[in-house]
Amino acid sequence: MSVETFKPYFPWITLVALVLIVGAINPAFFNLGSMVTLVADIVPLFIMALGMTFAIYIGGIDLSVQQVANLVTVVATVYLAQFGIFVAVICVLCGFVVGAVSGWITTKQFVPSFVSTLATGFIALSGARYLSGERALSMSAEARDASFGWMFGNTAGVPHELVIAGVLLAIAWFLQTRTTFGRALKAVGAGELAAVSSGLNVDRIKILAFALSGLFAAIAGLMFSVKLSGGDANLANGFLILAIVAVLVGGTPLTGGVGGVMNTLVGTLIVVVIRTAMVYLQVDATMQQMVFGVILIVAIALTIDRSKMGTVK
Amino acid sequence: MYQLNKVDKRFPGVHALKAVDFTIGRGEIVGLVGENGAGKSTLMKVIYGAYQPDGGTVTIDGTAVRFQNPRQAMDHGIGMVFQEQSLITNLTVMENIFLGFEQQFVRFGIINWKEMAAAARHQLKKVRLDIDPSTITAKLSFAQRQLVELAKVLTLEERIDGDLVILLDEPTSVLAKEEVELLFGLVRELTSRASFIFVSHRMDEVLDLSDRVYVMKDGEVVDVVTKADAQVDAIQRKMVGRDVDKEYYREQKQKPYDPAKTLVSFASVSLPGAYADISFDLHAGEVLCLVGTEGSGREAILRTVFGLEKPSHGTVAVKGAPYARRNAQEAVARGVGYVPRERKIEGIVNGMNVYENMTLSQMGNYASNGVLRIAEEKALARTWIDRLAIKTPDVYKDCGGLSGGNQQKVVLAKWRSAGSDVILLDHPTRGLDIGAKEDVYDMVREMCDDGAGIILVADTLEEAIGLSHTIIVLKDGEFQKRFDGSAGGKPSLFDLVHHMI
Numbered sequence: 001m002s003v004e005t006f007k008p009y010f011p012w013i014t015l016v017a018l019v020l021i022v023g024a025i026n027p028a029f030f031n032l033g034s035m036v037t038l039v040a041d042i043v044p045l046f047i048m049a050l051g052m053t054f055a056i057y058i059g060g061i062d063l064s065v066q067q068v069a070n071l072v073t074v075v076a077t078v079y080l081a082q083f084g085i086f087v088a089v090i091c092v093l094c095g096f097v098v099g100a101v102s103g104w105i106t107t108k109q110f111v112p113s114f115v116s117t118l119a120t121g122f123i124a125l126s127g128a129r130y131l132s133g134e135r136a137l138s139m140s141a142e143a144r145d146a147s148f149g150w151m152f153g154n155t156a157g158v159p160h161e162l163v164i165a166g167v168l169l170a171i172a173w174f175l176q177t178r179t180t181f182g183r184a185l186k187a188v189g190a191g192e193l194a195a196v197s198s199g200l201n202v203d204r205i206k207i208l209a210f211a212l213s214g215l216f217a218a219i220a221g222l223m224f225s226v227k228l229s230g231g232d233a234n235l236a237n238g239f240l241i242l243a244i245v246a247v248l249v250g251g252t253p254l255t256g257g258v259g260g261v262m263n264t265l266v267g268t269l270i271v272v273v274i275r276t277a278m279v280y281l282q283v284d285a286t287m288q289q290m291v292f293g294v295i296l297i298v299a300i301a302l303t304i305d306r307s308k309m310g311t312v313k
Numbered sequence: 314m315y316q317l318n319k320v321d322k323r324f325p326g327v328h329a330l331k332a333v334d335f336t337i338g339r340g341e342i343v344g345l346v347g348e349n350g351a352g353k354s355t356l357m358k359v360i361y362g363a364y365q366p367d368g369g370t371v372t373i374d375g376t377a378v379r380f381q382n383p384r385q386a387m388d389h390g391i392g393m394v395f396q397e398q399s400l401i402t403n404l405t406v407m408e409n410i411f412l413g414f415e416q417q418f419v420r421f422g423i424i425n426w427k428e429m430a431a432a433a434r435h436q437l438k439k440v441r442l443d444i445d446p447s448t449i450t451a452k453l454s455f456a457q458r459q460l461v462e463l464a465k466v467l468t469l470e471e472r473i474d475g476d477l478v479i480l481l482d483e484p485t486s487v488l489a490k491e492e493v494e495l496l497f498g499l500v501r502e503l504t505s506r507a508s509f510i511f512v513s514h515r516m517d518e519v520l521d522l523s524d525r526v527y528v529m530k531d532g533e534v535v536d537v538v539t540k541a542d543a544q545v546d547a548i549q550r551k552m553v554g555r556d557v558d559k560e561y562y563r564e565q566k567q568k569p570y571d572p573a574k575t576l577v578s579f580a581s582v583s584l585p586g587a588y589a590d591i592s593f594d595l596h597a598g599e600v601l602c603l604v605g606t607e608g609s610g611r612e613a614i615l616r617t618v619f620g621l622e623k624p625s626h627g628t629v630a631v632k633g634a635p636y637a638r639r640n641a642q643e644a645v646a647r648g649v650g651y652v653p654r655e656r657k658i659e660g661i662v663n664g665m666n667v668y669e670n671m672t673l674s675q676m677g678n679y680a681s682n683g684v685l686r687i688a689e690e691k692a693l694a695r696t697w698i699d700r701l702a703i704k705t706p707d708v709y710k711d712c713g714g715l716s717g718g719n720q721q722k723v724v725l726a727k728w729r730s731a732g733s734d735v736i737l738l739d740h741p742t743r744g745l746d747i748g749a750k751e752d753v754y755d756m757v758r759e760m761c762d763d764g765a766g767i768i769l770v771a772d773t774l775e776e777a778i779g780l781s782h783t784i785i786v787l788k789d790g791e792f793q794k795r796f797d798g799s800a801g802g803k804p805s806l807f808d809l810v811h812h813m814i
Contacts, residue, residue, distance in 0.1 A: 178684055178685055178687075179680070179683045179684055179685060180676040180677070180680045180683050180684075180685060181683060183669060183673070183676060183685060184676070186662075186664075186665060186669070187662050187665060187669075187673055189664075190662045190663060190664030190665055191658065191659075191661070191662035191663055191664065191665070193653075193655070193658050193659045194658065194659050194660060194661060194662045194663075194673075195662065195673070196621070196641065196659075197619075197641070197651050197653050197659045197660070198641075198645070198673040198674040198727070199641040199642050199644060199645030199646075199674050200642075200673070200674075201640065201642055257664045258664060
């Protein structure tokens with residue numbers, strides 16, 4: 001048994017170990033009710049990370065997700081009264097288009113995805129500020145409850161947020177493991193040149209991966225907006241680094257090709273546990289981002305496949 | 314003076330060097346021959362410090378040494394002249410010559426360029442190259458760059474007190490006859506100061522230049538012959554491990570092709586920067602081999618047939634019609650299969666298992682509305698594992714962990730199972746051992762019997778001649794000559810080389 005055989009299980013081992021440690025620090029952590037609340041709270045982040053997984057799985061990255069979510073909170077709030085539940089369609093489309101544009105810039109204009117998505121993210125942010133008039137907007141309570149009240153109910157003790165997360169996870173997992181698209185994603189992530197030589201339409205696959213990332217970010221933004229009953233161009237700030245950490249800690253390396261959406265589930269849970277631990281240990285709120293920054297660096301250094309990188313610039 | 318004793322080197326899945334003994338005396342020129350994959354490059358890398366041996370010892374004048382990197386080897390007088398030239402093309406000649414050793418010209422943190430230019434001129438004189446040392450390297454011809462490489466290594470003369478060992482890796486592969494003679498003259502002169510290890514595919518050159526020849530096969534030194542006893546046939550037999558005859562390339566299985574059925578037709582096709590005005594027809598059952606040196610346009614033609622390059626002039630018709638777009642999907646849909654040279658990077662997806670690799674080009678056939686029918690994929694993989702005798706524990710094995718020959722079989726199974734009948738083979742036997750090579754040759758004949766047409770860029774000229782019905786010789790992207798290679802009427806090696814350079 002070598003380290004390599006264990007490698008796929010590292011995220012699981014980490015999660016279990018962290019849960020046990022945090023439980024030892026504060027046994028109240030094991031209270032089922034509070035656990036469910038903790039997890040339900042993080043659903044928008046999980047959905048965003050789920051989308052990000054597609055971008056990272058093909059060896060790219062999507063830095064626009066936080067800004068897409070920001071934009072969507074504004075769009076949802078502004079147009080809720082007018083379109084009712086169909087505002088969701090507009091939101092999802094927004095995310096899809098921003099992602100597809102990033103993908104198009106990356107594949108057709110040969111701009112690396114970390115730059116193209118950074119740029120489209122700023123465009124989305126600008127759109128959000130323009131649309132909101134740089135104010136924090138709020139939804140009318142009746143309109144919100146009429147259209148999206150179902151998102152935050154409870155059935156037999158299970159918060160609907162968790163059900164939504166579960167359904168999206170199942171869809172993403174099905175896409176990844178059972179469809180030609182998912183297989184193509186893996187091929188692009190693990191060996192893009194071989195995928196080209198096998199006649200796959202690699203550009204289209206990559207554009208779709210970024211579009212999906214944007215789409216999931218939009219769903220995350222919508223949920224967040226409904227949850228807080230409002231929208232503003234800075235609402236989702238702080239999500240980006242957590243989403244990246246969730247994907248990488250889960251075991252999908254920046255080089256792509258391995259890992260996937262199930263790993264992101266584990267990664268997100270690790271993020272929840274670490275956040276809870278910091279609350280228990282009374283780590284100052286201003287320090288938390290620092291902790292995640294360090295975790296991000298460590299996670300990348302541990303998971304990256306150096307044989308795939310000629311040089312790093 | 315320089316000696317390797319029982320040197321061993323292993324890589325995952327490969328025993329690259331098996332207890333290799335090697336000595337080179339002062340002022341000696343030693344040849345090193347072997348097929349691709351015999352372990353020549355690994356041995357050279359051990360010698361110049363890029364690899365560290367797993368076993369055995371390296372001694373210089375009886376003192377054991379161990380190099381962690383090429384720089385340490387250089388400090389002991391061992392220099393390497395690279396085949397794939399190691400010069401940085403956007404630097405000047407003198408910057409390249411003294412790359413990493415600029416300190417000698419630095420005064421108060423500033424490089425004295427005049428001093429460096431003078432020193433560089435001195436080095437260039439050694440190789441009789443009369444050029445301005447401040448020329449940008451990219452402006453030099455290939456042969457000139459080769460000499461600059463040699464000049465760069467010869468800076469060791471001033472830097473090191475002891476003896477030098479200089480490795481020449483395929484230095485003549487793209488040089489014209491006069492340039493080769495010039496280089497050989499230089500090497501002979503320099504033996505007063507240095508010993509040379511000379512690696513080449515061209516047996517006549519090795520015998521011409523070397524005092525002794527080491528013959529390698531499958532990671533072992535199988536013979537050491539002195540110049541006086543050397544015979545080309547005997548060495549070749551040792552290299553391959555058996556007689557290289559008609560049977561080796563399955564010539565007895567070569568059948569005439571069907572001239573009535575044209576699969577691919579090139580009519581005066583040009584791709585700027587790669588090749589110009591190329592015409593040929595590929596027929597069912599034909600092996601058409603493109604022969605030429607590196608950069609003669611062979612690979613670009615394959616890529617054009619596969620739809621990855623869009624030519625500027627002329628028409629490319631595959632099964633009677635040109636491509637509409639510049640990508641490979643159309644080519645694959647029309648039954649073109651591509652077996653790239655870089656098997657591990659372009660051939661298989663390292664990280665995907667056997668069945669995932671086999672259906673990668675034809676996922677549509679194993680999916681309904683985009684949902685894969687994985688059970689059918691596995692059944693297909695099992696069929697082809699049996700049919701081509703692919704050595705793998707099961708269909709779940711990561712293709713990156715298979716041996717080279719089995720990876721190549723997976724790639725061939727991918728195209729054949731999809732019914733491709735235009736197969737583009739780019740160096741299909743590169744790095745394979747003898748048995749795997751013969752398997753590939755058998756598959757080539759079988760595919761022809763099934764009515765497929767094959768465009769081949771072969772690993773060696775012998776392979777090109779042995780396998781093909783038609784040989785097209787290219788030079789610098791231009792058509793030189795067409796040879797007929799029907800069984801029993803094959804051209805000789807010399808016929809081809811004559812037109813290549």
